[in-house]
Amino acid sequence: MHDKTLTELAAALAAGEFSSRELTESLLARIDRLDGELNSFITVTADAALEAADRADAARAAGKAGPLSGLPLALKDIFCTRGVRTSCGSRMLDNFVSPYDATVVEKLAAAGTVSLGKTNMDEFAMGSSNENSHYGPVKNPWDLAAVPGGSSGGSAAAVAAGLVPAALGTDTGGSIRQPAAFCGITGLKPTYGRVSRYGMVAYASSLDQGGPMARTAEDCALLLGAIAGHDLRDSTSVARGVPDYREELEASLSGLKIGLPREYFGDGLAPEVEAAVRDAIKVYESLGAEVREVSLPHTELAIPAYYVIAPAEASSNLSRFDGVRFGHRCENPADLVDLYKRSRAEGFGEEVKRRILIGTHTLSEGFFDAYYKKAQQVRRLIRQDFLDAFEDVDVLMGPASPTPAFDLGTKKDPVSMYLQDIYTIAINLAGIPGISVPAGFVQDRPVGLQILGPHFAESRLLNVAHRFQQATDWHRRQPAFGKENA
Amino acid sequence: MQWEAVIGLEVHVQLATQSKIFSGASTAFGAEPNTQACAVDLGLPGVLPVLNEGAVAMAVKFGLGINAEIPETSVFDRKNYFYPDLPKGYQTSQMYQPIVGPGEVEITLDDGTTKRIRVHHAHLEEDAGKSLHEDFHGMTGIDLNRAGTPLLEIVSEPDLRSAREAAAYLKAIHAIVTYLGISDGNMAEGSMRCDVNVSVRPKGQETLGTRAEIKNVNSFRFVEKAIAHEIERQVELIEDGGTVVQETRLYDPEADETRSMRTKEEANDYRYFPCPDLLPVVLDQAYVDHLRATLPELPAEKRARFQDELGLSAYDASVLASSRAMAEYFEAVKDVCGDAKLAANWVQVELAGRLNKEGLDIADSPVTAEQLGGLVARVKDETINGKAAKQVFAALWDGEGESADAIIEARGLKQVTDTGAIEAMIDQVIADSPVQVAQYREAAPEKRGKMIGYFVGQVMKASRGTANPQQVNALLKDKLDNA
Numbered sequence: 018m019h020d021k022t023l024t025e026l027a028a029a030l031a032a033g034e035f036s037s038r039e040l041t042e043s044l045l046a047r048i049d050r051l052d053g054e055l056n057s058f059i060t061v062t063a064d065a066a067l068e069a070a071d072r073a074d075a076a077r078a079a080g081k082a083g084p085l086s087g088l089p090l091a092l093k094d095i096f097c098t099r100g101v102r103t104s105c106g107s108r109m110l111d112n113f114v115s116p117y118d119a120t121v122v123e124k125l126a127a128a129g130t131v132s133l134g135k136t137n138m139d140e141f142a143m144g145s146s147n148e149n150s151h152y153g154p155v156k157n158p159w160d161l162a163a164v165p166g167g168s169s170g171g172s173a174a175a176v177a178a179g180l181v182p183a184a185l186g187t188d189t190g191g192s193i194r195q196p197a198a199f200c201g202i203t204g205l206k207p208t209y210g211r212v213s214r215y216g217m218v219a220y221a222s223s224l225d226q227g228g229p230m231a232r233t234a235e236d237c238a239l240l241l242g243a244i245a246g247h248d249l250r251d252s253t254s255v256a257r258g259v260p261d262y263r264e265e266l267e268a269s270l271s272g273l274k275i276g277l278p279r280e281y282f283g284d285g286l287a288p289e290v291e292a293a294v295r296d297a298i299k300v301y302e303s304l305g306a307e308v309r310e311v312s313l314p315h316t317e318l319a320i321p322a323y324y325v326i327a328p329a330e331a332s333s334n335l336s337r338f339d340g341v342r343f344g345h346r347c348e349n350p351a352d353l354v355d356l357y358k359r360s361r362a363e364g365f366g367e368e369v370k371r372r373i374l375i376g377t378h379t380l381s382e383g384f385f386d387a388y389y390k391k392a393q394q395v396r397r398l399i400r401q402d403f404l405d406a407f408e409d410v411d412v413l414m415g416p417a418s419p420t421p422a423f424d425l426g427t428k429k430d431p432v433s434m435y436l437q438d439i440y441t442i443a444i445n446l447a448g449i450p451g452i453s454v455p456a457g458f459v460q461d462r463p464v465g466l467q468i469l470g471p472h473f474a475e476s477r478l479l480n481v482a483h484r485f486q487q488a489t490d491w492h493r494r495q496p497a498f499g500k501e502n503a
Numbered sequence: 504m505q506w507e508a509v510i511g512l513e514v515h516v517q518l519a520t521q522s523k524i525f526s527g528a529s530t531a532f533g534a535e536p537n538t539q540a541c542a543v544d545l546g547l548p549g550v551l552p553v554l555n556e557g558a559v560a561m562a563v564k565f566g567l568g569i570n571a572e573i574p575e576t577s578v579f580d581r582k583n584y585f586y587p588d589l590p591k592g593y594q595t596s597q598m599y600q601p602i603v604g605p606g607e608v609e610i611t612l613d614d615g616t617t618k619r620i621r622v623h624h625a626h627l628e629e630d631a632g633k634s635l636h637e638d639f640h641g642m643t644g645i646d647l648n649r650a651g652t653p654l655l656e657i658v659s660e661p662d663l664r665s666a667r668e669a670a671a672y673l674k675a676i677h678a679i680v681t682y683l684g685i686s687d688g689n690m691a692e693g694s695m696r697c698d699v700n701v702s703v704r705p706k707g708q709e710t711l712g713t714r715a716e717i718k719n720v721n722s723f724r725f726v727e728k729a730i731a732h733e734i735e736r737q738v739e740l741i742e743d744g745g746t747v748v749q750e751t752r753l754y755d756p757e758a759d760e761t762r763s764m765r766t767k768e769e770a771n772d773y774r775y776f777p778c779p780d781l782l783p784v785v786l787d788q789a790y791v792d793h794l795r796a797t798l799p800e801l802p803a804e805k806r807a808r809f810q811d812e813l814g815l816s817a818y819d820a821s822v823l824a825s826s827r828a829m830a831e832y833f834e835a836v837k838d839v840c841g842d843a844k845l846a847a848n849w850v851q852v853e854l855a856g857r858l859n860k861e862g863l864d865i866a867d868s869p870v871t872a873e874q875l876g877g878l879v880a881r882v883k884d885e886t887i888n889g890k891a892a893k894q895v896f897a898a899l900w901d902g903e904g905e906s907a908d909a910i911i912e913a914r915g916l917k918q919v920t921d922t923g924a925i926e927a928m929i930d931q932v933i934a935d936s937p938v939q940v941a942q943y944r945e946a947a948p949e950k951r952g953k954m955i956g957y958f959v960g961q962v963m964k965a966s967r968g969t970a971n972p973q974q975v976n977a978l979l980k981d982k983l984d985n986a
Contacts, residue, residue: 103548115547333583
């Protein structure tokens, strides 16, 4: 059962091949067997999962099953779940049991899905390798010496290893697409405002967006339909109807105009990754698409602008973790300032502290105009680059990451880690949707093709990704990890 | 040397919304600690603010009420600082693009003249919680019921020149917000609080002196006292050769002094930036026009109308227009009795005097405007004389009758104007007072005016206060002088 896609599992449940309880038990057993090594889950909610599976089976027996009823999945541990620890990968929230559900968690529960637990992640979603987790790094199932990518590394690894058919991730600068690429799965970052952020622990509020991670574009379409939509509790969510994202999956790509941003094929891109991406483009040409080169002239400014805006927002968003109401509190504080200082010094990891310091500095009096305001101007230019490009082409394509997954413990310098996100980060600054699909391997490590579209073009992106997956089988490949134990 | 004070006020008005500015929790005062704080107010991980449209409407109404510019777009910013009663570690406020632009407020000075005070802007923000230091055995308790309560912060230009003017300005703001119904204006419950900026300079000097800010002054009286004290402190300091330092001070009403809280060097860097969780507020013209159409008549307009149309003095008009409750009461009395000046007199003298004595607000007056109007109508048509009117008022106050007419009837207070009846009482008094009559008649005519009072008193007494005093006077004079 573990090698089936979400869509196949839905069909099997509907056909009565097995029950949701059987499926859930089988996956829980697999998690039990394999995740000690993989470390993709922070919390496994086995009892709640079995109860949800029983409810789904009962609903199906009563003829009340929906398209997602009984389907197991996992949630990145950034989504608040009532009664369950929501750690955000941080010591700061190790003791935090959320008293409420995030909007997407509510929606998925209402759709009858079965959450198996909360997946590992870089602390507060800050990182590109999942090495910044209080709960230890996640391993890449394709090569246990490699990182799974980050920050949604636990979700990506769990799906790739067949522990769960789909998971939710969040993407602030590439945190869905890059781990999807590293783990050989499909991950969609929706348009900013498409999916409610209510109950998603904020890292950088103007960039954060939750989205689906699964084996196929078709599965992502199924899941996105369940989580997208306007939420009165999130003022930045957009009041716009949610289509059935599966409707356009089969549309023909004949005449599709694909733009290849010149800046995404330059220095720093591993030649083998480029070759894989160019091969994927050839597949599209064979499907009738037209390919042309385009330019996103402000690309090189994306990382600097991001590392001003995101830490600025983070420094403010993370102020609430002060040891007063919830989360980590130091032992025997001498006074209020001591309480703040030690609780935060002990509760936050290195990278989180680094970004809080950067953000605090860039917002300070005398620096605000030079950093924050300038970065916002750059952000508008980057957004305009994309809007201009989409005047001429339907979608943009390029690599999701300049290299395949790198080895654990090899990127010690934060800037070299930040440069990992060169192809993903601008997309968050522009607010547009992007999807990463498996497009080959380099030395047995997956390569991801990134496809970008205009705001709210998710249906088109999923269609473009799906047709590729009908023509290729990269997304069908499964790692050796877990197979010999199966 | 002659000194001049330069004063600006930042008035925080709690808006009378049912729920908080960014959450659905209740804003009601006085609940058990932390029972009116939801996930959003607690700043739990993952929560997001949603702007309360009611707060926006109230802020815009205020802006329209002071003839301010209403910018099309306003933006919420985060003011970052750590404090235990500030759950998110930042206060959501408006730093760069406030909801209300420049406007002005008219204040009435002691001599009855008016002065226009410019308002720099007014912005929306959320209140913080409260730290409780009692009963926690060396620890501090936090009550977040107030966290997220909508505040409108009204920032004046430094146009005020004395403690009295500052108090008058605060009263004018109080009148406007209560007229508009956007705040209950309850100072005791903290619905209006203010921070005061004070500096002094030699009279005639253009440049401003260094200012001190006095935080959290919570009553009209304290504002006046705190400023008076601060002006005195600064002048003394300079005259003794010292210099004023820019700092934040706290007013201690018990000691009647201000104390340094922190200096400029210790001031926080609030790292303001636009709140990414809230969209800019964009107001279209139709929305603003709709709100404009709902505005009631405001104090300045009322004052002008009371003078121009009702013929009241500047003083009377200003007192009666000072609060919406007072103005509405007065107008109701006037409508019932049909005489603005009499109504003004009764509201300001008898009613206000008694309310003051009992420490009651006009809204809690035991005598309704209907009742008082009925009483004044009987004074106006001379059904009762002034003395009886006071008795009727006292009876109404004590709830001894439904209406003036009922009390007049029950107690036989109807004024006696029948000349024959009055003459009979006069004849009786003259007959009963031979000594006084003889003294009167022997007195020089210029002394008689005073002496007649005795006889008037006796006749009024005999009539149990119901005889028409003017008639009594005239008839007495006639009978005593022409015997």
